[in-house]
Amino acid sequence: MIDFRSDTVTRPTPEMLKAMFAAEVGDDVLGDDPTVIALETKAAAMFGMEAALFCASGTMANQIAIKAHTQPGDEVICHKLSHVYYYEGGGIAMNSGASVCLLEGDQGRITAADVAAHINPPADPHRPLTKLVSVENTMNKGGGSIYDFNELKAIGKVCRENGLKYHLDGARLFNALVETNETPTEYGKIFDSISICISKGLGAPVGSVLIGSKEFINRSRRIRKVFGGGMRQAGYLAAACIYALDNNVERLRDDHRKAKQLESLLQSLPYVESVIPVQTNLVFFKLKPEMPTVQFLRTLRENDIHAMALAPQEVRFVTHLDITDEMMVKVEKILKGIVTNR
Numbered sequence: 639m640i641d642f643r644s645d646t647v648t649r650p651t652p653e654m655l656k657a658m659f660a661a662e663v664g665d666d667v668l669g670d671d672p673t674v675i676a677l678e679t680k681a682a683a684m685f686g687m688e689a690a691l692f693c694a695s696g697t698m699a700n701q702i703a704i705k706a707h708t709q710p711g712d713e714v715i716c717h718k719l720s721h722v723y724y725y726e727g728g729g730i731a732m733n734s735g736a737s738v739c740l741l742e743g744d745q746g747r748i749t750a751a752d753v754a755a756h757i758n759p760p761a762d763p764h765r766p767l768t769k770l771v772s773v774e775n776t777m778n779k780g781g782g783s784i785y786d787f788n789e790l791k792a793i794g795k796v797c798r799e800n801g802l803k804y805h806l807d808g809a810r811l812f813n814a815l816v817e818t819n820e821t822p823t824e825y826g827k828i829f830d831s832i833s834i835c836i837s838k839g840l841g842a843p844v845g846s847v848l849i850g851s852k853e854f855i856n857r858s859r860r861i862r863k864v865f866g867g868g869m870r871q872a873g874y875l876a877a878a879c880i881y882a883l884d885n886n887v888e889r890l891r892d893d894h895r896k897a898k899q900l901e902s903l904l905q906s907l908p909y910v911e912s913v914i915p916v917q918t919n920l921v922f923f924k925l926k927p928e929m930p931t932v933q934f935l936r937t938l939r940e941n942d943i944h945a946m947a948l949a950p951q952e953v954r955f956v957t958h959l960d961i962t963d964e965m966m967v968k969v970e971k972i973l974k975g976i977v978t979n980r
């Protein structure tokens with residue numbers, strides 16, 4: 639099976655499983671799982687931040703951060719297609735009782751000027767109190783787009799000047815970092831909190847980490863407990879995450895190479911309308927009206943290729959560590975062989 643649905647579908651490799659089996663564990667809710675502590679210490683050090691918290695998912699890490707940074711009735715500024723708003727089940731409203739201010743922006747990226755223009759006057763009791771800005775890098779619905787780091791710094795400056803907290807949904811941050819050669823420490827300097835996912839391109843079966851100050855992480859630990867996210871012998875999962883951080887970051891470039899290969903192939907196909915410019919491992923493309931999505935996906939499935947439609951006539955292919963070069967050859971042959979009805 640060639641599975642382009644997401645980079646979350648990867649299976650642990652034998653080496654990763656070996657690391658998991660060998661993990662020393664305790665009870666993380668009681669605070670004594672040495673492997674979880676090692677992962678949290680490693681993640682915090684990597685970003686030059688004080689502390690970190692192992693979470694069950696990226697959604698949990700983001701939602702904990704939003705709750706830790708806001709009070710009910712406060713407002714969160716983010717892009718209208720950001721995962722925290724668009725794909726987390728209304729969590730901002732349900733978990734934090736917060737309001738949102740949704741911005742537009744090129745391939746899912748917001749700007750410092752737009753953020754500054756949308757901060758509500760704090761003295762005006764009619765308007766929700768702007769408290770938090772959340773950005774996503776890479777930006778999933780933006781086609782895996784990468785932020786210009788100077789823009790992220792400029793947004794950070796606006797946040798500091800206006801007393802706002804600044805959160806990064808870095809589910810795929812490492813995909814950005816291998817392309818730009820920026821470092822996690824540079825990111826740690828400008829954000830109040832960062833969530834990273836280890837179960838996406840990095841290949842762990844489960845796990846995200848929320849990173850920030852000691853005080854923020856202490857509050858987040860309490861919220862994680864309330865969300866039901868305290869896990870006991872979580873060290874087995876943390877061991878996979880440590881293995882992934884040590885071994886699977888640099889190889890993300892290979893996923894990007896394959897995504898670029900898909901981009902050029904798709905651009906050459908008569909039934910493809912357009913492809914969002916590819917920067918990392920996400921390939922979003924639009925099919926022409928004469929190629930109905932259902933028919934396209936069915937034909938792929940008949941050839942053991944799986945992908946997802948995320949909007950009418952829009953399909954996403956995601957490359958990851960279980961996609962081989964042999965698979966790419968087969969995919970090229972199948973895609974070139976598909977014909978439209980007309």
Ligand SMILES: Cc1ncc(COP(=O)(O)O)c(C=O)c1O
Pocket residue numbers: 694695696697698700721722774776777778807809810835837846
């Ligand atoms: C940008 C982004 N943030 C957060 C998440 C949430 O991660 P999870 O599926 O682990 O909850 C995803 C998942 O695809 C994502 O793409």
